[in-house]
Amino acid sequence: MLFPLNARPSLAYNTGGRRYGANRSNGTRKHAGCDLIAPIGTPIRAVDNGTVQAFYFFYHDTYALEIDHGEFTVRYGEVNRRLPPGIRVGASVLRGQHVANVGRLSGGSHMLHFEMYDNSATGPLTNRRNPPFQRRSDLIDPTPYLDAARIDGGDQAAAVLPQFITPWSFARMCFPPP
Template sequence: MKTLIVTCLAACVALSGCTSMLAANSEDAAIDHFVSPPEGETAKASGPDDRMKLSYASEETPNLASRAFDMVVKLGNNKVDVYRYRDPETGRSAYFDAKGYRLGQYLLRNPVPDGRRTSGFGNRRHPVLGYSRMHAGVDWAAPVGTPIYAAADGVVKFVGKHGGDGQMTVIDHGHGYESAYSHQSRFADGIKVGTRVHQGQVIGYVGKSGLVTGPHLHYAVSVNGRKVNPMQVHFIREGRLSGTALAKFEKAVAADSKKANAGAGV
């Protein structure tokens, strides 16, 4: 078993259980695909926070599903099977979950690596307004001026004052995914509507603008216009296989699972 450990920006990722053959440098390709380096760093440099652990073992004959590798991604209490699948007819490869959804970048759950989570997603009593209402995001407390990082690649959709959200930035990540960053003290230089940003790029700074009792980032994620819990969204789904392609993929995944279970004596 081989292990590669890199540091990534607040990704909270542990990758393990890989059982298929890796092509040369494919571990770097996986990291580059899911997690970009922090702003101003190279792909080989350590980021400011959590760690990604990728373990894998070589095989003489790679299975149909992966042709490069498959892995189990452990995210908190959740596990996601990830397959680098090469269609035997087209020869094209991409990363998929076990249901055939194509996986894009990992969506950072904490855009303020040194922040302290103070409020989660769900109904709560608003500390300023004094009544209960939906808290459609996660709050990360940090000192005024703490950098805020883009959760994934995308294009700035909104930047400016937004009522009780104070100074806010909204990033469109494509495929129906958007992230919003509220209560900022100021925006980073060059951040304006239409600006293309990259995962790990500084987009603004923690503040206490809007309806707040102290400095923090209110981080929200929406998928197809619906607010979702940022702690439960791990990857940007870029569509799903369909028809014959999905059937072939599901057959390959089933064969891979059967082989893994046999190897474990199940």
């Protein structure tokens, strides 16, 4: 699997409110993915070959792109409404292809919210009746996959994304809801 951004975020995705399993909604549910903090507009790359399954409004002015990668499905969440040319439901995408851009939540924060499913189940990825994550039953922890993922482009392997933190986005970043 490729890393979905051109560089690793300088804020760790395995700790605090950004980690998988962090509390959300006052502890009534758990964070179903990892938050990869990145500047607004950062290109998002398909982590493997796949087929676009869905694209829809997600949260606070941002959208979500679902791609079936065969062995697993990824929900690329909190992305910009405008997609690169050719990215539409039913389109085939190649590993590393630019498929979306980091969006801006209405509160000002910005990240890729990254969820993974192992494709042992079917149906909508969000299932409010399935606590604690409120997601489809085949949701998996993306952390080890992200840890092992290669950055596309050798000279960028050591790069770390810069920070653009405003006071209000930092406050939201502590517990960004989805």
